[in-house]
Amino acid sequence: MTGIIEIDHLSKEYDSGTKALSDVSLSINEGEIIALLGPNGAGKTTLISTICGLVVPTGGTVRVGGHDIRTDWRAARKLIGLVPQEIMLEPFETVMNSVRFTRGLYGQAPDDAYIEEVLRSLSLWDKREAATKELSGGMKRRVMIAKALSHRPKILFLDEPTAGVDVALRRGMWQVVEQLRRDGVTIILTTHYLEEAEEMADRVGVINKGQLLLVKPTAELMGEFGKKTLTIELDQPLTAIPQDASDRNLRLSDDGRALIYDYDTRAERTGIARLLGDLAAQGISVRDVSTQQSNLEEVFMTLVSEPRQEAEA
Numbered sequence: 001m002t003g004i005i006e007i008d009h010l011s012k013e014y015d016s017g018t019k020a021l022s023d024v025s026l027s028i029n030e031g032e033i034i035a036l037l038g039p040n041g042a043g044k045t046t047l048i049s050t051i052c053g054l055v056v057p058t059g060g061t062v063r064v065g066g067h068d069i070r071t072d073w074r075a076a077r078k079l080i081g082l083v084p085q086e087i088m089l090e091p092f093e094t095v096m097n098s099v100r101f102t103r104g105l106y107g108q109a110p111d112d113a114y115i116e117e118v119l120r121s122l123s124l125w126d127k128r129e130a131a132t133k134e135l136s137g138g139m140k141r142r143v144m145i146a147k148a149l150s151h152r153p154k155i156l157f158l159d160e161p162t163a164g165v166d167v168a169l170r171r172g173m174w175q176v177v178e179q180l181r182r183d184g185v186t187i188i189l190t191t192h193y194l195e196e197a198e199e200m201a202d203r204v205g206v207i208n209k210g211q212l213l214l215v216k217p218t219a220e221l222m223g224e225f226g227k228k229t230l231t232i233e234l235d236q237p238l239t240a241i242p243q244d245a246s247d248r249n250l251r252l253s254d255d256g257r258a259l260i261y262d263y264d265t266r267a268e269r270t271g272i273a274r275l276l277g278d279l280a281a282q283g284i285s286v287r288d289v290s291t292q293q294s295n296l297e298e299v300f301m302t303l304v305s306e307p308r309q310e311a312e313a
């Protein structure tokens with residue numbers, strides 16, 4: 001199946017010599033939500049800007065809806081809505097007019113009924129006659145989304161949609177994105193909030209130093225790295241791991257007061273019951289047990305930790 005966006009060996013080197021993208025290939029399916037994660041300066045905005053035709057690549061190709069972004073940019077651009085990182089609004093203009101104006105920029109005939117639909121879905125209808133400067137930060141961001149949707153794009157890019165937005169508003173934004181997905185819009189978002197990717201995205205791509213390190217279904221990524229750790233606190237410290245348990249993924253804490261057992265959450269048998277049974281049989285009494293599951297944050301840190309350590313050195 002051909003994706004609605006086909007990125008093929010894309011590279012970008014800025015005039016300054018910065019290699020912002022190196023040989024990135026990615027196929028994005030229609031109707032999916034894909035989250036791009038990466039530390040500051042990883043190349044996320046450059047990737048989005050290139051697909052949107054705002055940055056000229058130095059190598060490779062991008063096709064949007066089958067249209068090459070360089071040779072057939074008009075058709076490609078029509079399919080795309082972009083919500084940039086920075087909020088840019090005309091302060092004295094009303095919400096309604098701002099969205100109307102953007103629609104006009106796309107060469108589309110006026111369609112107030114559609115704009116009403118968009119503003120209602122973003123809970124902005126009541127504010128339609130308010131000047132944008134009177135709005136809160138969260139509302140302004142939603143106006144940016146309304147503008148990006150004004151020409152009915154099939155693909156929406158959200159560059160850090162919830163940066164600096166409080167937790168409640170962030171959740172509100174997630175609902176907006178979920179609604180757009182139900183409407184069939186393909187969404188590519190960048191985020192620093194791993195929770196956001198975990199919550200919303202069908203797939204997660206990790207970018208670091210201009211390279212796309214991996215792209216995986218969110219659930220698969222979580223499952224693959226989603227090891228769980230069971231910590232078994234002991235009544236009496238041990239000096240060594242009990243013998244018949246030594247073949248398992250079992251470690252002893254430095255102070256000998258806890259056994260630490262790594263297991264796969266997807267395995268048919270976790271082996272916990274047997275392990276606890278064996279310990280009891282050997283007269284090792286357990287004070288408490290607790291589990292910790294690795295989350296996307298840990299996955300992400302594992303993937304990008306090496307370069308970070310280098311940078312700190």
Ligand SMILES: Nc1ncnc2c1ncn2[C@@H]1O[C@H](COP(=O)(O)OP(=O)(O)OP(=O)(O)O)[C@@H](O)[C@H]1O
Nearest residue numbers: 014016018020038039040041042043044045046047
């Ligand atoms: N116009 C430009 N000219 C020269 N270098 C640039 C330009 N825009 C970005 N860069 C550089 O390209 C690299 C990638 O930047 P980019 O903004 O794409 O990263 P990012 O992943 O979006 O970062 P952030 O999370 O901080 O927004 C950085 O080293 C940046 O300094």
